[in-house]
Amino acid sequence: xxxxxxxxxxxxxxxxxxxxxxxxxxxxxxxxxxxxxxxxxxxxxxxxxxxxxxxxxxxxxxxxxxxxxxxxxxxxxxxxxxxxxxxxxxxxxxxxxxxxxxxxxxxxxxxx
Numbered sequence: 001x002x003x004x005x006x007x008x009x010x011x012x013x014x015x016x017x018x019x020x021x022x023x024x025x026x027x028x029x030x031x032x033x034x035x036x037x038x039x040x041x042x043x044x045x046x047x048x049x050x051x052x053x054x055x056x057x058x059x060x061x062x063x064x065x066x067x068x069x070x071x072x073x074x075x076x077x078x079x080x081x082x083x084x085x086x087x088x089x090x091x092x093x094x095x096x097x098x099x100x101x102x103x104x105x106x107x108x109x110x111x112x
Contacts, residue, residue: 020054
């Protein structure tokens with residue numbers, strides 16, 4: 001069971017790398033043999049950002065395959081109001097009916 005989950009995680013991460021790098025690599029390879037302005041435009045406008053997008057998505061895919069973290073995230077997003085009671089337990093209460101007395105001592109000596 002655990003090896004199946006690890007295999008699924010490995011396939012998901014591998015597919016993210018394939019989606020991120022194969023189009024970029026193909027356009028660069030084609031451009032090496034046949035230089036055209038259209039390929040340069042596609043490469044610079046769209047495909048240059050795919051590897052960055054891949055690095056952004058990768059941590060979330062890894063989190064989806066961690067059952068304890070996945071359960072907490074699902075509970076947080078599906079039931080955001082269920083934790084409302086816990087938030088209000090840490091309120092600071094006002095203190096009433098206390099008098100504060102301060103004594104100010106002068107450092108100037110009395111010469112009287």
